[in-house]
Amino acid sequence: MATRSNIFDKIIFDSFQLTPESLGLYRILYALFLLIFGVPNFTWISRFPDVFYNPPLLSLHTFFSGFPSYWFLLLVSLGTCISTVLLLFGYKTRLTSILLALFIFTGKSFAYSFGKIDHDFLIWIIPLVMSFSNWGAAYSLDAKLKHQDRVVQNWPVVLLALILSFAMFSAGLPKLLGGWLDISTHAVRGHFLREFYVNERQDLLAPFFLNLNSALVWEFFDYAGVFLEVFFIFAIIRPNLFRFFVICAIFFHVFNYLMLNIAFSINIILYLLFVDWGMIISKLRKHRMLLSIERAINFRSLLIVGLLYTSFYLIYITATESVTFNVSPLRFVLEDLMNLDSLIFSGIVIFLGLIVAVLNLIHFVSKKKDFSDSTIPKYMHN
Template structure:
């Protein structure tokens, strides 16, 4: 029995060692990524005050929900305090102001607000990995570089460990999604298609008819079956690729980015949050010296963040409800998120491709 436990321990260490090697990035890279994360969240920021105007009859939170501790939707003023607090905390995250604690407080406020949003009976899962990322990377040391008030060392901090844990969370999430699809989509029946069901439901129920969506019916129906199996294979495979090493993991990230880019173009499903999720594993430490020599880029990024912050503050104060920058741009939320996601996925695909291809040739 002792030998068995020893063998299991050796295997466990070996597996985690491979995950560490495939996913590690240093604190300089994480410092840059932290600022990008804050700017990203500022761009997609919106207010939760609309919840206060909902009829109390709609209040039906899940059992495992913070909202279940309340008897009804919160007041307008409580939600406004949460909105302003989240906004200020994002600025603190961008400039690196005690990032660990500010990240965790932002996370708590966001979970509280989202709990009331999900009390209507529909839970969106596309933000789950983003919230998990903020929690895990709070202990990665991402507040040590490019920070106004850097985080001090903590016994809970582990850069390699945090990145490895976050990668495993991604792999597990993808695997569970793939298993669900596999049980329905892999049926070897050319008359049915999971891709087609998503397309037509999105087209007629959600008006997802932008970009290349109008050309989907021109694709031979049996080709949809290939797309079904490709999606299942992609979502079931990340554990395998992450254990094969850094190059294999980059290849999976590149493939996943192309997959999401295809979803944006054909199905009009943005999943923009996953851009950050994948970007976390891209080593940006090579930009450190370049940024120090070209501080205008830093000033431009900070200026852009400051402009977005002031815009959000102005509309939060001047309006009862504020839906985000799409309102400032006079755009509906759907095309705003879709076209923004299109640009982000294209950029991420190019970035990962430029890193993977030279590494693959070595």
């Protein structure tokens, strides 16, 4: 029993060991990702009548008999925006992370009250879980003000790995039980044809796959998808194996994007938590970029960025009459300025994640070592 307990302790507390610098950089990346792609606007919800109100079981429906008012949703949206800016600069990081999660949970409770829960729920869990990791220990105002020590916790990263694994498993198990491995049928091809003809997803490489008639290739797609999703959960016992599965998942999303024209670009930010940050930090340090990041973290920058972004955000969501759903207003502006449609813009995010995945894979193969940070300080071993 003691041995079994030691094994679980090792997986929970010794896996995915990251330095304060690794977590600090990931915090900045996560906040930037939200500011550009994912700070949602919830005010559109108030435009719908209560007849559409069909909240999920775990939500705030107990306190509301219908959709809340515009002003309530505006406050929730602004709270999400301001919390994200504060998280970017790492000010009162733990409190800010929890508040950000609460604001998003509140808004999403109503956004999901139309009878559909989107795939992006994994992304909104990150700040709540990572608030316990001390990801404000480096590259933050808290670090400069010495509000937080340098001791970081590994178990929140393991918890997110478990959540991701169960999400993958819950997607793969129905496929496994539903006959995806039956060699007499081609499930992926059937799904592709439905998307091509019914939903008219006919861009990128879709025409090429339409003319692909190899039964062996289509059956390989069936098996590869099921095996990736089902066995994801077993990879968590080894950090290097789990990170390899994460890299495979990024390739999987690139494949879905090119063939099915479906872009789960928002999932990329969760995958990037598990990459080899030690390798990335060493390259950034070589080009003195870490020093620039350190200098940019100050109260003057916080005030300027906070005022500019919050003003833009408030003006946009109050001036537009369009239904913006759960996408950052800045994304709409960038798409217009760059003259890109939503599919291509999402593809840019996916391929940026692919570049990181390829760099990590090359680093792993060339160094022949675990994907964990190359140097783990003694203070991280509790």
